[in-house]
Amino acid sequence: MPESQPDTPGCFGAFGGVYVAETLQPALEQLALAWQSIGRQQQFRDELAELLATYVGRPTPLYRAERLGEKYGCGIWLKREDLSHTGAHKINNTVGQILLAQRMGKKRIIAETGAGQHGVATATVCARVGIECVVYMGSRDIARQAPNVYRMRLLGAQVRAVDSGSRTLKDALNEALRDWVTNVDSTHYAIGSVAGPHPYPQMVRDFNAVVGKECRQQIQQVLGKMPDAVVACVGGGSNAIGIFHPFIPDRQVRLIGVEAGGQGIESGEHAAPLAGRAPAGILHGMRTYVMQDDHGQIMATASLAAGLDYPAVGPEHAWLRDQGRAEYVAATDSETLAAFDDLCRLEGIIPALESAHAIAHAKKLAGELGADGQIVINLSGRGDKDLQTVAEAAGIDIQS
């Protein structure tokens, strides 16, 4: 298998590329050049490392989930990204992109957000460096992730509701692209996933790969060997690629991405382009697998987890799947809620619903691997933002 790096036009095999309106093409070239030059400077890297250590709280621990492992019947390790500042892996990327944008002379940051984790991470770093921040969020997601909306506003960001289309993550991305094309000179668009046109899939991966680099060392220290599998949830796929990437050369380690199975793949009500075998398409500047109808219209997706509610997937995941290097499966909403419960009750950890998808699959995988199996799960975020959703699913009104 060739190295997992994009080629000159920014493609991973048949996936990726730069499929955007002409107005944005030069800005993307400029960003790719800046990332190549500034991103390699020692001073930039030192500043990033310093912020990751003292502000984000890296390295995050790798935690042995003993009681969960006992219940599921194998060794389970959690990479605790939920303990990062702002409660998810997303900040690794926003710290990097905003430092880069500042050096590029940009005066304004825009972002899209689904669950609100990337929006909060962006608003946080913008507050930290003192730069204007506008976050686009689907109005449906605003309703189901209210605590994160308020957090962004407390941090001084402007949250703009997006009422078009399905009013979720994909529509927030469209609206952010519209803002960017209008304000391209002053503004940096901080995409929150390993999605979008080149250089985002590569750049966002590189910023998140710190998760996998730490984890690869940590697991070898405690186990004295490689794990059997690394499992992570996949919407656009940033936390998954972040933990997978350093393990790609370790062929004996299975890399498993867990997509949002919603009501089940067969129901059609899901957000699992890879597990659901969606055809290849072009969306949001990239060529990748996209859930769409026979006419090429993008389909509405369905997931309890706003952060996974996205009809496409980062191009490197599409490529890793086709290369056979990573596997992609789905966990349904109900499997996810059961796993959420398990982690709360057995480990005292309230996970994000997104991350709970990875836990749900680990339960199935444990049965396959047996008692000697060792699974690393990227616990990509914490679940405070999801309490309302989980209570509603259980028929409980937490307001009264």
Next chain:
Amino acid sequence: MSALATTFAQGTGRTLLVPYMTVGFPQADSTVALMDALEDAGADIIELGVPFSDPAADGPVIQRANDQALANRASLTSALAAAASYRDGGGKLPVVLMGYANPFLRFGPARLARECNQAGVSGVLAVDWPAGDPDELGAATGEEGVDRISLIAPTTPEERIASIAAKSSGYLYYVSIKGVTGTGKASHSEALAAAAKIRKQTGLPIAIGFGISTPQDCAALAAGFDAVVVGSCLVAAAAAAGSTSAAASAIGKIVSEMKAALQ
């Protein structure tokens, strides 16, 4: 010579008027009647918008038209059918399909080019599918003699203009504003300067679109451009009309006023 090239050649010395209309809008069966109205009002080329669920380069007016068209079950297939039926009914103007990459890709570039040819569609403009290297869409359209129209933006550097022009045919479409359709107002002086800059790199005709909504805009830009594309103001007028015939007369009136301003 392609139909578009012939139209520009015959129109030498004047600026052509290119109205845009979303297919399957406002009603599912409106399109052919609206195309006839555009021709009667003096249009030179018709851009048919292929609806897409995620039109990231469009402002609110065309976004809503896309949503309505999709609710009316419009698609690339119905755009090709409308073009063919316009042609069968004696329609004479060249037709260009303007849309987003995914419906074109899903349909298949080779099949698209072939069916454009059969339906009498002269060119294809895919907003988010730049002519790369290799150019899958351009190879297919070239095979069938269908023009592949590309966008040039205010941000496009000069050296890139030449390479885009080399992979394009029919005309180049200059996007007059940094922004989405129907939201800004083109600066006439900047646009005319851009036209001069583009002409140094290519002999292709140059159209201007985005941010053009009045006969005054058309008259002011005629000096620098071979064609003026008008979209959102027509779509808004069609949206406000209660029926296909009301929409036809509303857009016909706007187009004939613009046509007069260009003469």
